[in-house]
Amino acid sequence: ETGVTQSPTHLIKTRGQQVTLRCSSQSGHNTVSWYQQALGQGPQFIFQYYREEENGRGNFPPRFSGLQFPNYSSELNVNALELDDSALYLCASSLKSGTSQNIQYFGAGTRLSVL
Amino acid sequence: KNQVEQSPQSLIILEGKNCTLQCNYTVSPFSNLRWYKQDTGRGPVSLTIMTFSENTKSNGRYTATLDADTKQSSLHITASQLSDSASYICVVSPARFNTDKLIFGTGTRLQVFP
Numbered sequence: 001e002t003g004v005t006q007s008p009t010h011l012i013k014t015r016g017q018q019v020t021l022r023c024s025s026q027s028g029h030n031t032v033s034w035y036q037q038a039l040g041q042g043p044q045f046i047f048q049y050y051r052e053e054e055n056g057r058g059n060f061p062p063r064f065s066g067l068q069f070p071n072y073s074s075e076l077n078v079n080a081l082e083l084d085d086s087a088l089y090l091c092a093s094s095l096k097s098g099t100s101q102n103i104q105y106f107g108a109g110t111r112l113s114v115l
Numbered sequence: 116k117n118q119v120e121q122s123p124q125s126l127i128i129l130e131g132k133n134c135t136l137q138c139n140y141t142v143s144p145f146s147n148l149r150w151y152k153q154d155t156g157r158g159p160v161s162l163t164i165m166t167f168s169e170n171t172k173s174n175g176r177y178t179a180t181l182d183a184d185t186k187q188s189s190l191h192i193t194a195s196q197l198s199d200s201a202s203y204i205c206v207v208s209p210a211r212f213n214t215d216k217l218i219f220g221t222g223t224r225l226q227v228f229p
Contacts (some may be wrong), residue, residue, distance in 0.1 A: 042219030043159070048216065090159070103161050103164065104161070108157050
């Protein structure tokens with residue numbers, strides 16, 4: 001186990017609704033990254049939070065937003081859900097250090113289905 | 116165009132056999148290259164991580180190689196086991212200051228049969 005927990009494990013929403021996904025990072029980690037993984041594809045980087053601020057963003061529209069809390073846990077919010085948002089959403093935590101070799105530890109993901 | 120391409124897309128081997136998975140990338144400059152293992156319905160787990168100056172890195176029966184000149188990497192699995200059945204994903208970290216953005220390949224789906 002990686003020590004990274006995500007909730008819920010599965011979620012079903014309808015088009016136009018809003019959803020919040022949650023992630024508890026591994027103890028001692030200060031950085032959380034969110035990824036979207038469509039079926040049969042590799043994960044796509046959504047954004048990263050470091051010390052409660054966004055620290056890099058992928059090619060996702062503004063309706064994808066996030067938060068990181070003082071305890072370094074994080075939320076991913078998606079507004080105005082679209083059918084193509086159906087995917088596995090992965091959260092990864094890491095400890096940002098002076099090097100770039102920060103190993104990211106992934107949670108098991110939240111499977112979101114948009115009907 | 117995906118910046119990280121993997122081949123083959125899927126692979127079936129018998130237990131005990133060896134196999135090699137390939138990764139070609141165009142990300143440049145890059146900071147490091149990683150191989151992850153992802154079981155069905157689970158998050159990816161890191162196997163190896165190599166900087167651009169490293170040529171090889173081993174983790175038990177897994178050995179990764181890197182040729183930064185040709186922008187190719189491979190993952191060799193020795194004496195495969197049934198538990199090796201999973202997707203293996205090649206991941207490149209661009210050399211950008213202060214961001215750990217990872218670029219994932221689409222993975223190779225490996226199935227090991229008894």
